[in-house]
Amino acid sequence: MADVRALRxxxxxxxxxxxxxxxxxxxxxxxxxxxxSCLALGKxxxxxxxxxxxxxxxxxxxxLIVWQLRLPRxxxxxxxxxxxxxxxxxxxxxxxxxxxxxxxxxxxSGASAAAVGYLSLLAAxxxxxxxxxxxxxxxxxxxxxxxxxxWHRGTTPLRLVLMGIxxxxxxxxxxxxxxxxxxxxxxxxxYVWLTGSVYGGNWSDVARxxxxxxxxxxxxxxxxxxxxxAGVDDALAVGIGxxxxxxxxxxxxxxxVLAGLAVAWGGAIAFVGLIAPHLAKRLVRIPGTAxxxxxxxxxxxxxxxxxxxxxxxxxxxxxxxGLFVAAIGAPFFLMLLIRQVR
Amino acid sequence: MNAxxxxxxxxxxxxxxxxxxxxxxxxxxxxxxxxxxxxxxxxxxxxxxxxxxxxxxDLLVRxxxxxxxxxxxVVGASLGxxxxxxxxxxxxxxAAPGLLGVNAGALFVVVMLVTLGGDLPAAVTHxxxxxxxxxxVALVWGVAMRRxxxxxxxxxxxxxxxxxxxxxxxxQALLVVDQQGLxxxxxxxxxxxxxxxxxxxxxxxxxxxxxxxxCAPFLRQWNVLAAGEAVAIGAGVAxxxxxxxxxxxxxxxxxxxVTLAGNIAFVGLIVPHLARRLATxxxxxxxxxxxxxxxxxxxxxxxxxxxxxxxxxxxxxxxxxxxxxxFFMWLVRRQGVQxx
Numbered sequence: 001m002a003d004v005r006a007l008r009x010x011x012x013x014x015x016x017x018x019x020x021x022x023x024x025x026x027x028x029x030x031x032x033x034x035x036x037s038c039l040a041l042g043k044x045x046x047x048x049x050x051x052x053x054x055x056x057x058x059x060x061x062x063x064l065i066v067w068q069l070r071l072p073r074x075x076x077x078x079x080x081x082x083x084x085x086x087x088x089x090x091x092x093x094x095x096x097x098x099x100x101x102x103x104x105x106x107x108x109s110g111a112s113a114a115a116v117g118y119l120s121l122l123a124a125x126x127x128x129x130x131x132x133x134x135x136x137x138x139x140x141x142x143x144x145x146x147x148x149x150x151w152h153r154g155t156t157p158l159r160l161v162l163m164g165i166x167x168x169x170x171x172x173x174x175x176x177x178x179x180x181x182x183x184x185x186x187x188x189x190x191y192v193w194l195t196g197s198v199y200g201g202n203w204s205d206v207a208r209x210x211x212x213x214x215x216x217x218x219x220x221x222x223x224x225x226x227x228x229x230a231g232v233d234d235a236l237a238v239g240i241g242x243x244x245x246x247x248x249x250x251x252x253x254x255x256x257v258l259a260g261l262a263v264a265w266g267g268a269i270a271f272v273g274l275i276a277p278h279l280a281k282r283l284v285r286i287p288g289t290a291x292x293x294x295x296x297x298x299x300x301x302x303x304x305x306x307x308x309x310x311x312x313x314x315x316x317x318x319x320x321x322g323l324f325v326a327a328i329g330a331p332f333f334l335m336l337l338i339r340q341v342r
Numbered sequence: 343m344n345a346x347x348x349x350x351x352x353x354x355x356x357x358x359x360x361x362x363x364x365x366x367x368x369x370x371x372x373x374x375x376x377x378x379x380x381x382x383x384x385x386x387x388x389x390x391x392x393x394x395x396x397x398x399x400d401l402l403v404r405x406x407x408x409x410x411x412x413x414x415x416v417v418g419a420s421l422g423x424x425x426x427x428x429x430x431x432x433x434x435x436x437a438a439p440g441l442l443g444v445n446a447g448a449l450f451v452v453v454m455l456v457t458l459g460g461d462l463p464a465a466v467t468h469x470x471x472x473x474x475x476x477x478x479v480a481l482v483w484g485v486a487m488r489r490x491x492x493x494x495x496x497x498x499x500x501x502x503x504x505x506x507x508x509x510x511x512x513x514q515a516l517l518v519v520d521q522q523g524l525x526x527x528x529x530x531x532x533x534x535x536x537x538x539x540x541x542x543x544x545x546x547x548x549x550x551x552x553x554x555x556x557c558a559p560f561l562r563q564w565n566v567l568a569a570g571e572a573v574a575i576g577a578g579v580a581x582x583x584x585x586x587x588x589x590x591x592x593x594x595x596x597x598x599x600v601t602l603a604g605n606i607a608f609v610g611l612i613v614p615h616l617a618r619r620l621a622t623x624x625x626x627x628x629x630x631x632x633x634x635x636x637x638x639x640x641x642x643x644x645x646x647x648x649x650x651x652x653x654x655x656x657x658x659x660x661x662x663x664x665x666x667x668x669f670f671m672w673l674v675r676r677q678g679v680q681x682x
Contacts, residue, residue, distance in 0.1 A: 097500060101504070167671070319518070323519070
């Protein structure tokens with residue numbers, strides 16, 4: 001294990017395994033590449049020099065396109081993807097199951113029900129400004145309910161997942177009812193939201209989401225050790241001295257907050273939370289910080305590229321990014337299912 | 343056959359089945375009478391036996407309420423039996439077509455045909471729904487069975503939930519791209535037995551009924567299979583063949599249900615539980631009962647769906663989910679299921 005180094009600064013100490021970070025660096029470069037290609041491509045394609053010029057002169061025509069239209073949307077997509085990926089990684093760790101995702105805890109369905117309810121009941125009066133808040137609140141309430149229902153002298157991953165599936169079904173039924181009973185135009189906009197889209201993202205959206213994700217990342221850093229221990233059997237973890245129930249609650253809450261934030265701004269983008277952590281685990285075998293960073297970067301790349309495909313492939317139409325996430329995710333997911341059989 | 347009757351039922355079981363069949367008739371009558379316009383027994387009698395072409399009530403009963411009642415009864419029975427077979431086959435009390443992605447698979451194919459194919463004949467759509475159901479069952483089957491051993495409930499349900507999410511994501515995507523398609527399949531997504539003329543549904547109804555009857559010869563073998571695969575092999579049951587036949591029956595029953603009524607969740611989960619609780623764990627006793635209970639439940643759910651918020655209607659699939667999801671959660675809490 002020549003590539004393990006100990007990093008010590010005062011009371012802070014970490015064992016750092018260097019090898020996976022080279023791959024993380026490579027994925028970071030890929031992230032930058034996809035960021036720049038997302039900036040360059042669109043209805044008005046820009047060459048490298050034109051892109052540089054546009055970036056340097058924000059007040060020119062192309063500068064406006066890049067700074068006011070493309071960049072906020074791309075950053076929003078990256079934040080949404082990263083947050084969903086991190087949430088998925090956390091949940092797979094806590095539930096000790098590679099098929100867990102923000103969907104299984106009722107996060108997505110809670111947010112969907114709240115958002116569609118808002119769109120069909122309140123949006124006519126108060127506009128769609130409060131939509132993210134409604135969605136985030138719905139996600140948190142749903143997770144809280146799942147947790148409460150699964151609580152019986154503590155929780156187990158199994159009961160959490162089962163309750164999540166049950167509550168998801170209930171909330172999906174409510175969503176369907178709202179969709180069927182509201183006006184057709186509302187149904188359409190709700191459907192676009194449900195598919196997941198970062199259409200029309202602006203700087204204030206980016207700023208608000210970035211603050212939320214930054215706070216969650218700090219919490220994540222503090223909880224990192226426990227996130228790694230969550231994969232260990234309950235009895236063993238208690239033996240080591242982990243307060244299992246407290247930590248499980250904290251990690252689940254963190255995952256719910258992350259997914260709630262992402263869903264609030266990006267809509268119900270399916271599968272990022274399932275796929276990105278899996279790819280990351282394939283690239284970085286050892287659970288640890290490198291794997292987490294890898295998950296986040298991959299989630300960001302997936303959503304960015306999906307959004308790029310959505311807004312360029314079928315011009316002049318602007319299709320929701322969730323569509324392409326599903327299209328990319330499906331074969332991967334099927335492979336995963338089949339591999340589970342072995 | 344043995345000390346019991348033709349289907350091995352004891353007298354008590356036969357009486358129970360008879361009582362529930364009586365309830366079924368009652369539920370069908372209520373379903374014919376209830377609605378935005380309540381008809382008394384006399385009007386119903388008149389409409390059924392001596393209809394006049396000018397009487398509005400008679401027309402109402404014959405053209406809208408009769409098809410819907412028949413559909414609800416057959417779909418409820420099919421779903422109840424499909425769920426029961428699935429639970430026996432996977433040896434998992436939480437297995438059900440809706441939860442394992444079968445409905446979503448069938449719906450996805452239908453949405454794909456409607457949005458990409460345009461005006462296709464109904465038969466093509468129906469076959470497509472079957473294909474989707476079969477695909478989903480095959481996938482779930484592949485995940486649920488590892489080298490012939492059933493896997494725990496957690497893995498099975500997660501696979502089902504993920505599969506459902508996958509199919510839904512695709513359906514949604516297609517519907518966002520083709521927005522005209524949305525209007526025509528929306529009520530299907532929600533599940534409903536309303537407004538489906540019998541003319542187009544006859545073939546599927548008959549297929550479902552045949553599949554229901556076709557379950558009869560396998561009841562005894564399922565009893566043995568429920569005791570475990572090794573036991574079944576030891577007892578001389580051709581396990582592989584039985585499993586294949588069971589999967590085929592599930593595909594036909596669940597596929598026909600989705601084709602007829604769209605996405606109706608949780609009936610396949612609840613009904614077998616009720617039936618097993620009322621009868622003994624003997625398939626010859628509880629599976630027929632499950633068919634009858636399924637029909638009764640879906641009929642009553644449909645009656646509730648169309649009368650609760652008059653003049654509007656709650657989609658039937660929403661209604662069953664609203665009733666069934668709390669039951670599911672109660673089941674999970676009560677059982678404190680073992681680790682999977």
